Amino acid sequence: LRRIFRMIGRYLNQNNSPDTLVLNYQKPGDLKKKIDLTINEEGMDNEWLIKVLRKYLRYSVRTTHRNFSNQLFSAFTFPSFIGEIIATLTNTTMATYEAAPLGTLIEQEIIDKMNRLIGFKTENNPADGIMVPGGSYANLMGLLCARYKAMPETKDKGINGIQFRVFVSDQAHYSFKKMMNVTGLGTESLTEIPSDENGRMKTDLLEKAIKQSLEKGEKPFFIGATAGTTVYGSFDPFREIAAIAKKYNLWLHIDGAWGGTLLLYKNKKKQKLLDGIELADSFTWDAHKMMGVPLYASFFLSKHDGLMLKCNAVQGADYLFHSTENTSLDTGPKSLQCGRHVDALKVWLAWKFYGDRGYSNMINDLYSKVNYLKKLITQNPWFELIADPQYFNVCFRIVHPKNSIDMNEMNMEIRDRLFRSGSYFTNYSVSKNGIVFFRLIVNPNSTKSDYRDFMNKLINTTESILKEKYLPDQSAHIFNTVEDQ
């Protein structure tokens, strides 16, 4: 055990060294040769365990590394890492208070806090919520609660014959589409409302679509707005959308999986991005994204206390849910899960440890990096900003004046070379008009100089490709490198 704990300490230290690779990329076939994956009749010993764990760490992506800017998460915090270890150590399930007394109370505490921040919980409204394994399931819960509210009889009778309709923006998370299939509504019952150049849902088109649906005799019941879209990090105009939802009596769900964390920021200007969220009916918030908590830490939050229970509770688990003095605390009946991991502990430990202020400072720091990156991009003629960053997504691409060079291919090749070298793990995306661009998610562990180095690395790589493929005769510097600022 001691050797393993040393291994963990070493791994965390290595993240800070510039020589450490973010990933040691191997093709699947090569990786299989390096580790014998076959599970055999006979078991292995402790020495094997140590050796294989070392290999696992070597060939895994270091999501906590400073040069990891890929997914909507990166660094995690120490208290939350410990929280996950302790939750695993006690390994209980959240179905009943009996089996998870502290887990239950801690989850309730966080949900109350989040609901107060959103504005769902007020003196007169207790609000509701539950943790689920991922934002997709939180969005599913929103759909289910909305459908139940619109037509409670669907729970028992099914959705027979009713043509429901759901609205999200064309920048919304793809889980909404998946969940249209899951809930039996069908993907074609989802209308994607176009977004403006900043990735925000166009509310005039939303209202138009609702009217059209009503004219067709359909049953529109759900709007899925987004606080922090996956690609651009944009925030829909919630107050306007809420007014439309109210006018047509639709459920407004806000997918704040990515952007919910902004509620912890004490900056009024930025808080405007979240203006009107208290008017929604439900909200998704992933603490495993920017709150530095390991996966899963997703919350489904709802203004409607008790609705989730009515929607999801069924008979037939008397062996599990007994009538006791604590029955009202049992979260199992309102959940879609039976066994449920204690994800609340790691969130609570991190939040208690850093306090609201700690997170606000972290967000402030992230924004200052975003601004620094934006400056680097706009000041250098070889970079082009794709969208003005609202949140921690920075979308830009490399450009070159020579028309014959396919900049889509170029940007993808640069990304691929960096990825395979193991030095940077970043992502790319494609815009509506087919432009391929870098999509950087700002990492709490990275420093401004890391980003400067990254931009120069981009320039060097571009130069290499230009020389190899397009401009072999060119000998001088083609790009200006980014200066220290």
Place this chain on the structure above:
Amino acid sequence: LRRIFRMIGRYLNQNNSPDTLVLNYQKPGDLKKKIDLTINEEGMDNEWLIKVLRKYLRYSVRTTHRNFSNQLFSAFTFPSFIGEIIATLTNTTMATYEAAPLGTLIEQEIIDKMNRLIGFKTENNPADGIMVPGGSYANLMGLLCARYKAMPETKDKGINGIQFRVFVSDQAHYSFKKMMNVTGLGTESLTEIPSDENGRMKTDLLEKAIKQSLEKGEKPFFIGATAGTTVYGSFDPFREIAAIAKKYNLWLHIDGAWGGTLLLYKNKKKQKLLDGIELADSFTWDAHKMMGVPLYASFFLSKHDGLMLKCNAVQGADYLFHSTENTSLDTGPKSLQCGRHVDALKVWLAWKFYGDRGYSNMINDLYSKVNYLKKLITQNPWFELIADPQYFNVCFRIVHPKNSIDMNEMNMEIRDRLFRSGSYFTNYSVSKNGIVFFRLIVNPNSTKSDYRDFMNKLINTTESILKEKYLPDQSAHIFNTVEDQ
């Protein structure tokens, strides 16, 4: 960090001491007084972290304790505990090979192995599978795949107007009913087929119900059979059910969340319980139950390679799923989740470490404890066996010849007293005819003498209650204690 690791070591050692409580029961209000749950503006320090973790451990249920026989899981194994720590340390998501190269390959290896054990994967059939956060979601995946197979157009068009019908036994897990609501089929479209005295689905009644449904013009498409029911641990007659499924062209899903582990047992007699499972279309298997792996470790396994992908993949996540040489390995598109925790590592480490043989020996040991318990129960006139155990569930109750004593109340009170004393965490259940009984899940950590002590503790507690409430004059021993064997 070192202090926390020492804390973990101490916690695990304490489980072996008879003086350690399984739980330190506190009412919610009292517990809140012991730990300040409020998350504040200002953060806390390392000393607080250590202190609060100690408290968390003190007031949590010790599911790894020898006297924990409550849920369908208990002890976990060391390699899997370490596996979860390492998975958390690297904290990546399973959506793409790119982000989780080893996780992806390891998951595939386990799924292949399980599919071979079930009989889904053969020389001519590659089979399919994915890990999901819990057996309920695995059962949901079964329902979705079956619906897609029966009528692929539901994915886009929804289930408009079609009266689907689903069959499970009255002992099946309640998640089926929950998922009827989720999938928009409605809970009333679920038919619960009565079971026999051993908790096995009555196949003649199943066939009758299918015929009736067809006569009504419905679309029956799914049978959910169970390998190891929650209460009695019974196994449905799969070969007979499969014949019916084939005859009427229905999808057969087997919920082996609890009983799947029996596939690792090298005992032919017991393997008969699983006879015919290779004829099913899909299978649920929770490694976090009897395989000693912390939650979650659920598998959805399917005979139909590629069907899950067709059923669940949607457009709209180009930013995440790129076309690369490894695209075919990306598990995200077939999953309902976007971010997915690397649950595969802990399962793989434990299985590699113990090998098939290690698990077979563990199951053998569990069965010998089941038989020992059965002997104690049947030899003592004050115990009554409720059902002949097929698996690791032992259902029995305390009886007393005096008619005026309400034995339901008595059994519940005994359980409650043991629970509140913190010395034993066991569960109870209610049979069709209203009988309340103990439902013990045999624990790999417990020894035969632990069970002997438990039975004597039951007797002592019963005596106390009898004296206090029903037979205050009785001074002599009312029960025979259980003898050492």
